[in-house]
Amino acid sequence: MQKPDVIVIGAGGGGAVIAKELGELGLCVLVLEAGPWYGNKQWPHPNIEKGGFCSRSVADLDVSLFKESYNKLENNMNDQIAGKLRWGPANRENPPWNRNFQQRGFAWQNSGVGGSTQHYLANSPRAIPSAIERQWPLSYRELIPYYEKVEAELPVEFAPTTSKEELFYYGAKKAGWNLLSTLDVGSPGFRPQPNAILPPNENLLHPAYTEEQLSWMEGCTLAGHCINGCPHGPSVAKIAKRSTNVSYVPLALNTGKVEIRPNTFSYQVITENHPKEGIRATGVKVRNTWTGEKEELFADCIIIAAGAIETPRLWLNSSLPFNPWAGRGLVNHNMDMVTGVFNEIELLPILGTPAVNPFVGHTSGARLDYPGLGSIQIIGTSPGLMASFSYALGHSETKTFHQNSNENAFKTGRVIGKELIELMADYQTSLSILIVTDDEVDQKNNVSIVPATLDEHGAIPSIRYDPTRNTRRKKGKLVKIAADILFQAGARKVIHSHWPDGLMIHIMSTMRMGYVVDENCEALQVSRLFIADNSVLTNGLGGANPTLTTQALATRTAEKIYNKYF
Amino acid sequence: MVISSMSCQWSYTTQLNFMAVVDALIPSSVVTSNCGCTVQYGGVPLSIWEYLLMSIDSLPVPLTEETSQLLDLSAFHIYKKRYPLSFLIYHPHTSQALFSTLSRKDRLRAINLLEKLMVPSDSFPVPYKNNPIIVQIMIDSLYQLTFFGYYSEWFGYGETRIHSPAFSSLRTYPVSWAYTGYPGPSFGYRDFRGFLLKMKDLKQE
Ligand SMILES: Cc1cc2nc3c(=O)[nH]c(=O)nc-3n(C[C@H](O)[C@H](O)[C@H](O)COP(=O)(O)OP(=O)(O)OC[C@H]3O[C@@H](n4cnc5c(N)ncnc54)[C@H](O)[C@@H]3O)c2cc1C
Ligand code: SF4
Numbered sequence: 060m061q062k063p064d065v066i067v068i069g070a071g072g073g074g075a076v077i078a079k080e081l082g083e084l085g086l087c088v089l090v091l092e093a094g095p096w097y098g099n100k101q102w103p104h105p106n107i108e109k110g111g112f113c114s115r116s117v118a119d120l121d122v123s124l125f126k127e128s129y130n131k132l133e134n135n136m137n138d139q140i141a142g143k144l145r146w147g148p149a150n151r152e153n154p155p156w157n158r159n160f161q162q163r164g165f166a167w168q169n170s171g172v173g174g175s176t177q178h179y180l181a182n183s184p185r186a187i188p189s190a191i192e193r194q195w196p197l198s199y200r201e202l203i204p205y206y207e208k209v210e211a212e213l214p215v216e217f218a219p220t221t222s223k224e225e226l227f228y229y230g231a232k233k234a235g236w237n238l239l240s241t242l243d244v245g246s247p248g249f250r251p252q253p254n255a256i257l258p259p260n261e262n263l264l265h266p267a268y269t270e271e272q273l274s275w276m277e278g279c280t281l282a283g284h285c286i287n288g289c290p291h292g293p294s295v296a297k298i299a300k301r302s303t304n305v306s307y308v309p310l311a312l313n314t315g316k317v318e319i320r321p322n323t324f325s326y327q328v329i330t331e332n333h334p335k336e337g338i339r340a341t342g343v344k345v346r347n348t349w350t351g352e353k354e355e356l357f358a359d360c361i362i363i364a365a366g367a368i369e370t371p372r373l374w375l376n377s378s379l380p381f382n383p384w385a386g387r388g389l390v391n392h393n394m395d396m397v398t399g400v401f402n403e404i405e406l407l408p409i410l411g412t413p414a415v416n417p418f419v420g421h422t423s424g425a426r427l428d429y430p431g432l433g434s435i436q437i438i439g440t441s442p443g444l445m446a447s448f449s450y451a452l453g454h455s456e457t458k459t460f461h462q463n464s465n466e467n468a469f470k471t472g473r474v475i476g477k478e479l480i481e482l483m484a485d486y487q488t489s490l491s492i493l494i495v496t497d498d499e500v501d502q503k504n505n506v507s508i509v510p511a512t513l514d515e516h517g518a519i520p521s522i523r524y525d526p527t528r529n530t531r532r533k534k535g536k537l538v539k540i541a542a543d544i545l546f547q548a549g550a551r552k553v554i555h556s557h558w559p560d561g562l563m564i565h566i567m568s569t570m571r572m573g574y575v576v577d578e579n580c581e582a583l584q585v586s587r588l589f590i591a592d593n594s595v596l597t598n599g600l601g602g603a604n605p606t607l608t609t610q611a612l613a614t615r616t617a618e619k620i621y622n623k624y625f
Numbered sequence: 626m627v628i629s630s631m632s633c634q635w636s637y638t639t640q641l642n643f644m645a646v647v648d649a650l651i652p653s654s655v656v657t658s659n660c661g662c663t664v665q666y667g668g669v670p671l672s673i674w675e676y677l678l679m680s681i682d683s684l685p686v687p688l689t690e691e692t693s694q695l696l697d698l699s700a701f702h703i704y705k706k707r708y709p710l711s712f713l714i715y716h717p718h719t720s721q722a723l724f725s726t727l728s729r730k731d732r733l734r735a736i737n738l739l740e741k742l743m744v745p746s747d748s749f750p751v752p753y754k755n756n757p758i759i760v761q762i763m764i765d766s767l768y769q770l771t772f773f774g775y776y777s778e779w780f781g782y783g784e785t786r787i788h789s790p791a792f793s794s795l796r797t798y799p800v801s802w803a804y805t806g807y808p809g810p811s812f813g814y815r816d817f818r819g820f821l822l823k824m825k826d827l828k829q830e
Contacts, residue, residue, distance in 0.1 A: 106791040107791050107792075130810070131810035131811075132777075132778045132795070132810060133773075133777045133778065134773070134774070134777035134778050134779045135778070135790060138680075138773070138777075138790070140680045140683050140684065141679075141680070141683050141789075141790045142790070151789060151790050151791045152789045152791070154683055154684055154685045155683075155684070155685065156685070157685035157686075160758060160762060161758060162758060163758065163761050163762055163765055164762075165762070210824070215824065216823070216824050217820060217821065217822040217823060217824060219817055219818070219819070219820055220817075220818040220819055220820065220821055221814070221816045221817065221818060222816055222818075224818075224821075225818055228821065238821065238822075240822055240826070240827065241827065242827060250821070250822060251820070251821045251822050253824075259817050260813075263813065263815055263817050264815055264817060269812075270811065270812035270813040270814075270815075271812045273812065273813050274812035274813055280812060280813025280814070281813055281814045281815075281816060281817060282811045282812060282813045282814060283811065283814065284810065284811070291812070291813070416814075416816070418807060418808070418811070419814040419816050420814070420816065441777070441807065442776040442777070442801070442802070442805040442807045443772070443773045443774070443775075443776040443777030443778075443779075444773065444777075445776070446772040446773065446775070446776040447768075447769045447770075447772040447773040447776075450772060451765075451768040451769045451771070451772040451773070452765070452768075452769060454740075455737050455740055455741075473768060475649075475650050475651075475733070475768075476649075476650065476651070476652060476654075477652075477654060479650075479651065479772070480651070480654055480656065480665060480804070483776060483804060483805050484656065484804060484805065486805035486806060486807065487805070487806040514685070559765065
């Protein structure tokens, strides 16, 4: 490739989108991705051997290879230390990349083309409008055309109802909540998740097709593996769950203007002091994760889309100008989990079947939004993930089940031994709800670097998150709402996991728009340096899952870059 | 009970301690159902202690030996409290696998004391020494990895378990799937119950 017009660092939720948009505008784009590329002929054994160097053709995409890699086994896929979808190099014999934590918890991210959207649940709600108005440098109205564009491109459709959604709707209605028939949420209520998942296969109920045949056709088969990585579809570009490796990446390659290099870690942004533009970005230093070879690459604009931990790390490790908000203001939706266990006999009249079967359907197909508090979202995963996230991840508490004020059996904290075995024996009749708090931005919560602890790419990031008192209050209210819905639906027991505050799943707001970048996502202090990932979000969007908004902004930023510099 | 010991890379005492952790969190037990009584194998016969050892040694800083020592120090703390007048002295070599000598209940207590930071940390091995957050994160990981390993397909990798994950493949039925009723990976389900909302209906508004 000749000198690219633009370099994009990271091919995840935001990076793949901006690469495709700039490619369509006719710019030459080089995408540098730290992790592997699954489903590409250039890397037939992506975890075992170095493979090719780069790919720029959609003809390289191979759905059989893709399905071979994404084999739906949760330990193989989701293990955070050695799984395929982890934060680490392609070679699984090497350890994951290191992070430092200043409180209990961990950061759950993926490296690789597609980034963390490989395991995301594809929940794609718009931000809560009241969280944007007067808090962001942009208005909600300005975002709407970009939301519409991304919703059409992915595409986004409301989740179909399976047993677990049906049970949630039943409980929510009984608890007095209304259905929200909107994408722009202004009042509390429940609704199906707007998901970046293709609608169910039209022949799903047609007995002439086997499930295996259906899994090679277009459309979701309700197989429930979204979190494990969805492999279902006739081609890479038509995989049902629209992670960016199957949505925006094929579209980017289709432009003929985009080249993607996996296994390439960017460890420093190169700048110069320009007489007219001041400090400006000119290039990137990179290291190949298989060979250790280093290289310097140059372009007219540099876009960082490395995610809300690595983007500030890269800024800090590049000795860019001091900014009191660089890395600061981290929010993570201060999450938690609440799980209800049901009796078969009570499920039967509601569902017509005696089971919830959490492994069926979209991993998360329904939600309740409550502007000012956040949201709650049902989750049904494979059993290892369920056991660890519902029952292992809390604090150990001595109390066992007790009757709450309404005489219902309620427990907070970890479950072990006989109690765990019994609860997991009820896996098929359990329903979990994720708590997603509209947490407050606090400058003390941040990603910094630990100069004394280096890995092969420089000082490692250190993560600090301590929720404000108001955030804790909101979370408590959401836990109550979720437990109430489960009890109303007939749960015989409810377990509140009590997750540690430092659990990072929605990682946002570490390079905030209006503080570190301007409303066009260009760094305030470094020209030609843009950011296109979750870190630019000015806040936690009122408790909406972040990716769609990041993608809408990346689409907008592409236009701004093109207009300003090309 | 057959303990598969394919792994000689960890000292026997470290193996004992990790077996003791897994056995405390998920013991083998008798489960009653409509069909009578059955045995549900716990984390030890399903080799989950090996999963823990492999995982913890695959971290950026391998920590199995240090973690085993941490558990012994907590066990020592319990013994010391119980027999205050005795001349118990902790020694990193002679006290190896002290944790595994505790009853199940006491092992849980020892783990809990570490989580609650109630064991003096100045004698902990590096990096745990005076570093309460790392101690707590490791205790959390012991729970999480045990539960995830046990209820996932890991046991099913059979003799390929000890390989690097890129070279392991399912060799046998992951028996824990039977304990939950999980049918395993699927091509699809036909539980389609319609849509509550459609995007096109909103667009028409
Ligand atoms: C289990 C789970 C479920 C989730 N479900 C949802 C959901 O349903 N909806 C939702 O909106 N969000 C969800 N999220 C969050 C979602 O994954 C993120 O919001 C989204 O992926 C963020 O996009 P990003 O571009 O900021 O970062 P990423 O998607 O993480 O992309 C960053 C990319 O940059 C690469 N990279 C990092 N550093 C470098 C470097 N120095 N050099 C080169 N490359 C680098 C990474 O390898 C990665 O590919 C979920 C998260 C988890 C853990
Ligand atoms: S339910 Fe999820 S994993 Fe299954 S086909 Fe649909 S999107 Fe893919």
